[in-house]
Amino acid sequence: MNLKSPLKKYNNKKVDKMQQTTEISKGISFFEKYLTFWVIICMAVGVLIGKYIPEIPYFLRKFEFAQVSIPIAVLIWLMIYPMMMKVDFASIKNVGKNPQGLIVTWIVNWLIKPFTMYAIAWFFFYIVFKSVIPANLAKDYLAGAILLGAAPCTAMVFVWSHLTNGKPAYTVVQVATNDLIILVAFTPIVALLMGISGIKIPWDTLILSVILFVVIPLAGGATTRYSVIKHRGEDYFLKTFIPKFNNVTISGLLLTLVIIFAFQGEVIINNPLHIILIAIPLTIQTYLIFFISYIFTKQIKLPHNIAAPAALVGASNFFELAVAVAISLFGADSPVALATTVGVLVEVPVMLNLVSIANKTRQWFIPAN
Secondary structure: OOOHHHHHHHHHHHHHHHHHHHHHHHHOOHHHHOHHHHHHHHHHHHHHHHHHOOHHHHHHOOOEEOOEEHHHHHHHHHHHHHHHHOOOHHHHHHOOOOOHHHHHHHHHHHHHHHHHHHHHHHHHHHHHOOOOOOHHHHHHHHHHHHHHHOOEOOOOHHHHHHHOOOOHHHHHHHHHHHHHHHHHHHHHHHHHHHHHOOOOOOHHHHHHHHHHHHHHHHHHHHHHHHHHHHHHOHHHHHHHHHHHHHHHHHHHHHHHHHHHHHHOHHHHHHOOHHHHHHHHHHHHHHHHHHHHHHHHHHHOOOOHHHHHHHHHHHHOEOHHHHHHHHHHHHOOOOHHHHHHHHHHHHHHHHHHHHHHHHHHOHHHOOOOO
16 A cells, blocks of 8 residues: 555645745735734724714714715725825736736626626625515615725735735736726716615715725825835835835724715614625625636637636625725715625635636646746
């Protein structure tokens, strides 16, 4: 009996698992790796503040302008601005080289994802959970799902790409072009789907939200990137300057969540099951979009280092933008904001599972170029 071969296979699996753990450690910071845990902690802290120290959310409500909470707006800027600095718009000049992966990304993100999110969320909130979720809350939760579905990932996808050994330069182009499309496509898609749902939103507020939380940080991030690289070089920018902001984004996100959950304390205490119910369609949508993109890229014979990031871009959400717009349109204490926040809760564990699936199915694809 040959024990050497099984032992060798076992050792190889053990090494592969160790390497995968190492890659995750390198690709995701401590806060990012345990983001779901921190979100749960923030949810608990926020709910306790809302329940036992209601003076805090009452005080914060005084600092609002045009339905936008100024403290939350500042924190959202802390979330989004560092991400925008990572986007290299100079890479767009390479858009014509091997455009198939980009086309898959654009089609899935803008012609499929928003509408499948709407359909899945509507089905669950209005049909499956009809006896549990009142119609008025179903409409608000659907609005939150629409905002998530119309905002494809532009930041964490760099991490997912790294963990699947994606082609960095190509991922940058995917993100850069997505950011430009958001400028023109996000507002009409959200307005269309919310209009179909009977949710009235002021166009001027929606457009203002996109300007505040996409256009301005995008322009500012690009300017900062150009200025730092011009004076200190790209190596300094990537290895020294950008890492300084790693924890700023997560800190801004977590503090925002504490405030949101403080505003949402009463709703959550009265409807704790709703957190799980909201998470179900969001999770199903994430897996669906991943496999649509992943299988399609396999059919058109893209290499894995382009196919995996293309599928992961569509599967994940720019939840920071969704949370920001939800707060701008409906307020931090709205069920809509709560629904987008649940998107943050499910994002990391689901995406890490998809990263694992992508790595285990690498042999499905042609070798990388």
